Amino acid sequence: MDTKKIPYKIYLNEEEMPQFWYNMRADMKNKPAPLLNPGTLKPCTAEELEHVFCRELVKQELNETDRYIPIPQEILDFYKMYRPSPLTRAYCLEKKLGTPAKIYYKFEGNNTSGSHKLNSAIAQAFYAKEQGLKGVTTETGAGQWGTAMSMACAYLGLDCRVYQVRCSYEQKPHRREVIRTYGAQAIPSPSMETEIGRKINAEYPGCTGSLGCAISEAVEYATKHDGYRYVLGSVLSQVLLHQSIIGMEAKAAMDKYGIKPDVIIGCAGGGSNLGGLISPFMGEKLRGEKDYQFIAIEPASCPSLTRGVFAYDFCDTGEVCPMQKMYTLGSQFMPSANHAGGLRYHGMSAIVSQLYHDGYIEARSVGQTEVFKAAELFCRSEGTLPAPESSHAIKVAIDEALKCKETGEEKTILFGLTGTGYFDMKAYEAFNNGTMSDYIPTDEEIKKATDLIPRFPGNEF
Numbered sequence: 001m002d003t004k005k006i007p008y009k010i011y012l013n014e015e016e017m018p019q020f021w022y023n024m025r026a027d028m029k030n031k032p033a034p035l036l037n038p039g040t041l042k043p044c045t046a047e048e049l050e051h052v053f054c055r056e057l058v059k060q061e062l063n064e065t066d067r068y069i070p071i072p073q074e075i076l077d078f079y080k081m082y083r084p085s086p087l088t089r090a091y092c093l094e095k096k097l098g099t100p101a102k103i104y105y106k107f108e109g110n111n112t113s114g115s116h117k118l119n120s121a122i123a124q125a126f127y128a129k130e131q132g133l134k135g136v137t138t139e140t141g142a143g144q145w146g147t148a149m150s151m152a153c154a155y156l157g158l159d160c161r162v163y164q165v166r167c168s169y170e171q172k173p174h175r176r177e178v179i180r181t182y183g184a185q186a187i188p189s190p191s192m193e194t195e196i197g198r199k200i201n202a203e204y205p206g207c208t209g210s211l212g213c214a215i216s217e218a219v220e221y222a223t224k225h226d227g228y229r230y231v232l233g234s235v236l237s238q239v240l241l242h243q244s245i246i247g248m249e250a251k252a253a254m255d256k257y258g259i260k261p262d263v264i265i266g267c268a269g270g271g272s273n274l275g276g277l278i279s280p281f282m283g284e285k286l287r288g289e290k291d292y293q294f295i296a297i298e299p300a301s302c303p304s305l306t307r308g309v310f311a312y313d314f315c316d317t318g319e320v321c322p323m324q325k326m327y328t329l330g331s332q333f334m335p336s337a338n339h340a341g342g343l344r345y346h347g348m349s350a351i352v353s354q355l356y357h358d359g360y361i362e363a364r365s366v367g368q369t370e371v372f373k374a375a376e377l378f379c380r381s382e383g384t385l386p387a388p389e390s391s392h393a394i395k396v397a398i399d400e401a402l403k404c405k406e407t408g409e410e411k412t413i414l415f416g417l418t419g420t421g422y423f424d425m426k427a428y429e430a431f432n433n434g435t436m437s438d439y440i441p442t443d444e445e446i447k448k449a450t451d452l453i454p455r456f457p458g459n460e461f
């Protein structure tokens, strides 16, 4: 097998597509801590969660034991419209770098929504439809999740209300209009339509919003209106489950050619693409079958893994969602207006957090300008214009490849190219004009936000 010439792109055919999602929790010795009800400080019951989330998704959220979960046929059929996604060998980038490393990336930007988020959007819309709901509410930061959710809801005929972080609503009219074209409603957050929105607007006039705040608004609307549930594009364990399709496909493609990655790199906002990409490989590591190096990359402006605390915290600014044990900067942390909107979240997936805590994953943070330099080098050599979020992974993949150039090691590097940058030309404009800022929060700013994390017995940090 090793002697086979590796093509530029490895495509699986439809029959080779994975039929199951892989649930990493089944193989984790230390399971992620349960979600807590902030009122009682007791683990959330399925019944409590079902007020907010669809029934089947609650089951998946709480499922720590089933290793493989069959993907319903309707979802598989939808996946076939834009999957399998290509696994690309970055021959041109390797040549440009002059590295002996072999670089691969899994490109998830080949659908209209432009990112991996569609993998979970269609699953969540499907279970909402199956439950007979009228519609769903959600938030969107950079706009990718709102776009993905509106596509999935249009396909299944569900109503979709998207609370879009205000700075993105204003800076990204294109995404907003894609959302509306697919028939969903885009509402700038903080809005005046919800109690929490009105409260935040009063406290912070002119506030440009945050993911956490938009989440609170979407949850409030869903719980106050019959036939609606809330859906979330990242962070939750169910989302990582759906995103395991990325890793399952990547592994199937690599196995076909006898390739074993040494280093696997993903950008980490809420942790869903990273968790999805590493899933089957991490499964092997957790079961002691094979070893891999996993690296999570976050922006220096919102460094939850590298500078946050491991504690129970609210998932949202409005403190209406369950509490989750995770690496967090505090739900009141307001990241600076980084251009990688999808990475501006104060917390991290409970699964990724636990794996990081237990030493299975490393984390690094990178500055905005160096990320765009990597994006520029990447698009000029590989052709594809990457999303700013994805470019965090590119930056570290390049760093690792350059290390190999020094040491002469022929490592195999796999990274997640989560999306296209077509809708991020404002960010590229700032980079091209040299007006991009590299704000990094001070220790005092972080401490101010982490000091507000609730303290209670069992939540020492």
Ligand SMILES: *Cc1c(COP(=O)(O)O)cnc(C)c1O
Pocket: 114, 115, 116, 117, 142, 144, 145, 233, 234, 235, 267, 268, 269, 270, 271, 272, 273, 274, 342, 343, 387, 389, 390, 418, 419, 420
């Ligand atoms: C949302 C998004 C991310 C970050 O979200 P995760 O849940 O951490 O994967 C990364 N890249 C793109 C293109 C995104 O849209």
